[in-house]
Amino acid sequence: MKKIGNNKFVVYFILTAMYAALIFYLSSQSHLPHAASEMEDLLHKIISIIGVRYFYMFEFILRHPDKLEHFLIFFVFGILLRLTASHSRYPSIQQNAMLLAIVVGIGYGALDEVHQMLVPHRSSSIYDFIADTAGIIASQLFIALGMRVYARLQDSRNRQDDRDCSECDAEEREVHALRESDQEIHRDVADDEGCDEHDEDVDRLYL
DSSP states (O other): OHHHHHHHHHHHHHHHHHHHHHHHHHHHOSSOOHHHHHHHHHHHHHHHHHHHHTOGGGHHHHHOHHHHHHHHHHHHHHHHHHHHHHTOSOHHHHHTHHHHHHHHHHHHHHHHHHHHTTSTTOOOOHHHHHHHHHHHHHHHHHHHHHHHHHHHHHHHHHHHHHHHHHHHHHHHHHHHHHHHHHHHHHHHHHHHHHHHHHHHHHHHHHO
16 A cells, blocks of 8 residues: 555655646747747637626736636646645654645746746736635635545445434344344243143143
8 A cells, every 4th residue: 555655755756747748848949939820829719708798807817817827827727736745654744735736836937937038028927826826825725625525425425424324224134133033932932832731731640
């Protein structure tokens, strides 16, 4: 079991490192790669449709779609950080997985903004950093909410299992009581038959 946990840690650590490298690569580009640019345009169209038709609060996102991109990128990064820390072999890291994910995620977001200052045609922005931070914190809240819902479902399932076991135990007790009652009836019948035979033998002796 411990070996399986270590294997999961290695997998999550590699995925997190690769994702961090991808963020660094995208920040190193003066212009977004063609695939990333197409994804950005598609995301902007989707948000525009949703925002215009349903959510007027998305007006800020429609004006600044890059902030949503920062939020989503670091939201995924926060989940990977949490999974990596949660599967560490050190209990202290596991117990503080959320705090560690927040600190590392926000720190990496700050370094990313500083890094963009050194890239031609790119600049750092406090609003981008706020979006990064919001993505990290939102990912931890999302995981916490998911764990809470899972715990409630598991608790409800355990209670149902306990009720089922209680009902099974009650049925077994009833069956056992019926069996004992039947055995007592059989013993009483046998005793009555024995008494009748004894009375007949006594009557024969007197006759």
